[in-house]
Amino acid sequence: MQPVMTIEEVNRFLETDFPQIHTDGRVFAVTEIIPGRASMRLDPSERHLRPGGTVSGPALFTLADVTAYVAVLSHIGPVALAVTTSLYINFLRLPKPVQTTCVCKILKLGKRLAVMEASIFQEDADELVAHATVTYSIPPR
Amino acid sequence: MQPVMTIEEVNRFLETDFPQIHTDGRVFAVTEIIPGRASMRLDPSERHLRPGGTVSGPALFTLADVTAYVAVLSHIGPVALAVTTSLYINFLRLPKPVQTTCVCKILKLGKRLAVMEASIFQEDADELVAHATVTYSIPPR
Amino acid sequence: MQPVMTIEEVNRFLETDFPQIHTDGRVFAVTEIIPGRASMRLDPSERHLRPGGTVSGPALFTLADVTAYVAVLSHIGPVALAVTTSLYINFLRLPKPVQTTCVCKILKLGKRLAVMEASIFQEDADELVAHATVTYSIPPR
Amino acid sequence: MQPVMTIEEVNRFLETDFPQIHTDGRVFAVTEIIPGRASMRLDPSERHLRPGGTVSGPALFTLADVTAYVAVLSHIGPVALAVTTSLYINFLRLPKPVQTTCVCKILKLGKRLAVMEASIFQEDADELVAHATVTYSIPPR
Numbered sequence: 296m297q298p299v300m301t302i303e304e305v306n307r308f309l310e311t312d313f314p315q316i317h318t319d320g321r322v323f324a325v326t327e328i329i330p331g332r333a334s335m336r337l338d339p340s341e342r343h344l345r346p347g348g349t350v351s352g353p354a355l356f357t358l359a360d361v362t363a364y365v366a367v368l369s370h371i372g373p374v375a376l377a378v379t380t381s382l383y384i385n386f387l388r389l390p391k392p393v394q395t396t397c398v399c400k401i402l403k404l405g406k407r408l409a410v411m412e413a414s415i416f417q418e419d420a421d422e423l424v425a426h427a428t429v430t431y432s433i434p435p436r
Numbered sequence: 437m438q439p440v441m442t443i444e445e446v447n448r449f450l451e452t453d454f455p456q457i458h459t460d461g462r463v464f465a466v467t468e469i470i471p472g473r474a475s476m477r478l479d480p481s482e483r484h485l486r487p488g489g490t491v492s493g494p495a496l497f498t499l500a501d502v503t504a505y506v507a508v509l510s511h512i513g514p515v516a517l518a519v520t521t522s523l524y525i526n527f528l529r530l531p532k533p534v535q536t537t538c539v540c541k542i543l544k545l546g547k548r549l550a551v552m553e554a555s556i557f558q559e560d561a562d563e564l565v566a567h568a569t570v571t572y573s574i575p576p577r
Numbered sequence: 578m579q580p581v582m583t584i585e586e587v588n589r590f591l592e593t594d595f596p597q598i599h600t601d602g603r604v605f606a607v608t609e610i611i612p613g614r615a616s617m618r619l620d621p622s623e624r625h626l627r628p629g630g631t632v633s634g635p636a637l638f639t640l641a642d643v644t645a646y647v648a649v650l651s652h653i654g655p656v657a658l659a660v661t662t663s664l665y666i667n668f669l670r671l672p673k674p675v676q677t678t679c680v681c682k683i684l685k686l687g688k689r690l691a692v693m694e695a696s697i698f699q700e701d702a703d704e705l706v707a708h709a710t711v712t713y714s715i716p717p718r
Numbered sequence: 719m720q721p722v723m724t725i726e727e728v729n730r731f732l733e734t735d736f737p738q739i740h741t742d743g744r745v746f747a748v749t750e751i752i753p754g755r756a757s758m759r760l761d762p763s764e765r766h767l768r769p770g771g772t773v774s775g776p777a778l779f780t781l782a783d784v785t786a787y788v789a790v791l792s793h794i795g796p797v798a799l800a801v802t803t804s805l806y807i808n809f810l811r812l813p814k815p816v817q818t819t820c821v822c823k824i825l826k827l828g829k830r831l832a833v834m835e836a837s838i839f840q841e842d843a844d845e846l847v848a849h850a851t852v853t854y855s856i857p858p859r
Binding site: 342345378380382384 | 456459483486487492493494497498501519520521522523524525526527
């Protein structure tokens, strides 16, 4: 399972083809692409926070979803239009209003379906704030 | 399983205690509270749309999550602070950029955990655009 | 969404092509096939029970999985080989050692993927003992 | 997160308190207990196989569920009665009729809820045959 796109290529592709992730400023960035894996970082803005100063559920959902998309995209290339078919997320600990990282592992990259596992954490990679399983449908190539 | 709050009481509670759902204008509204069930409506704004004119995944996630919250809240009352512990969503059909309804059924309202099933549709209630299962942790009462 | 097989045809197909569900005696039976829906009944034997007299988790899992299979099969016909791609089950109430019913609704029957919702109950259809969401991969037809 | 029971203690506890896992012979065995993690092995018997020689879905479900139970048990001790509240499993590759391993990581061990991630593989630990997320309810201690 070898990536076919670099971090720069993916960031550029997101910019042109997926501009909505930058609606609230440049808060999402791809930080790692290695075989079978991609990582992203969210620098939460006011909009992603909740009273009490935690990162919102929808922000964590979006982070898991976009990182899974980047994992698929970077391994099959920019031609294909993959769409989320399901996302299961467990909220494990109350996140703080700080930089948040998502590491997404490809469990299976089939012809029609990709299954990914996403771990979301903040300062301590062993203390997950959320964990997700994401499936994407892959169009015929 | 009898509701203890009316639609008006829940809408007012959301306004004061959950103002972030109105960040993008008054797009979410509670439309039904009956025993074991609550419904909401999303009138998607530009922000909830994606190129191609579909309602975004995070918008559908938020609709399912908030409707599940309203279902719990309306049946246990405004004192308790319930938090989402997990959400599983299946995206079934491409949504159109139109009014979207979520009907949420309480499957179990336990002492510590509530489990809800949410059906999201648009013009035709038999053609779901998404389906979710949501669990909330309920604080000791 | 019209069924293309009757209860008798499905029961006969299971008998010849899926004999393992009868390993412990004739405990599973299809009870209903209507447009978009199939139901089954489990008469739990000793093997499906746990100390304390409840129906085991694996027995409920199997009931949900087989009923979802029957829902797909009865609507696409016996030629296709559908396989479970995922199953999410919530255990809601402790089941009693009695007859158990699963009602399975087809949420989406796509070309490649079917998504079903399964409600499992015993004496009272409003008091679910378990609730599952099941996805099946459908082979090219 | 330190284990409070050894492999031998857990195996002995399962023998006396959970004899049903040995109904089909001694096919399940605990193979590892380390901080935050437990592993088990399934040596599938005829009963766990399907025509075509694959390990059945219910057998993989049971393996994930029992390993998650062992992960909780080994970290909180044998006094408590933990019960599965939900299990989400993705079937990734067709399993062969051979020894099957489940490695289960504790993502969160809270006061009321434990969340675990289970990876199931056979010869190659990088080629998962299934992946599960399991939640257990933990009784007041």
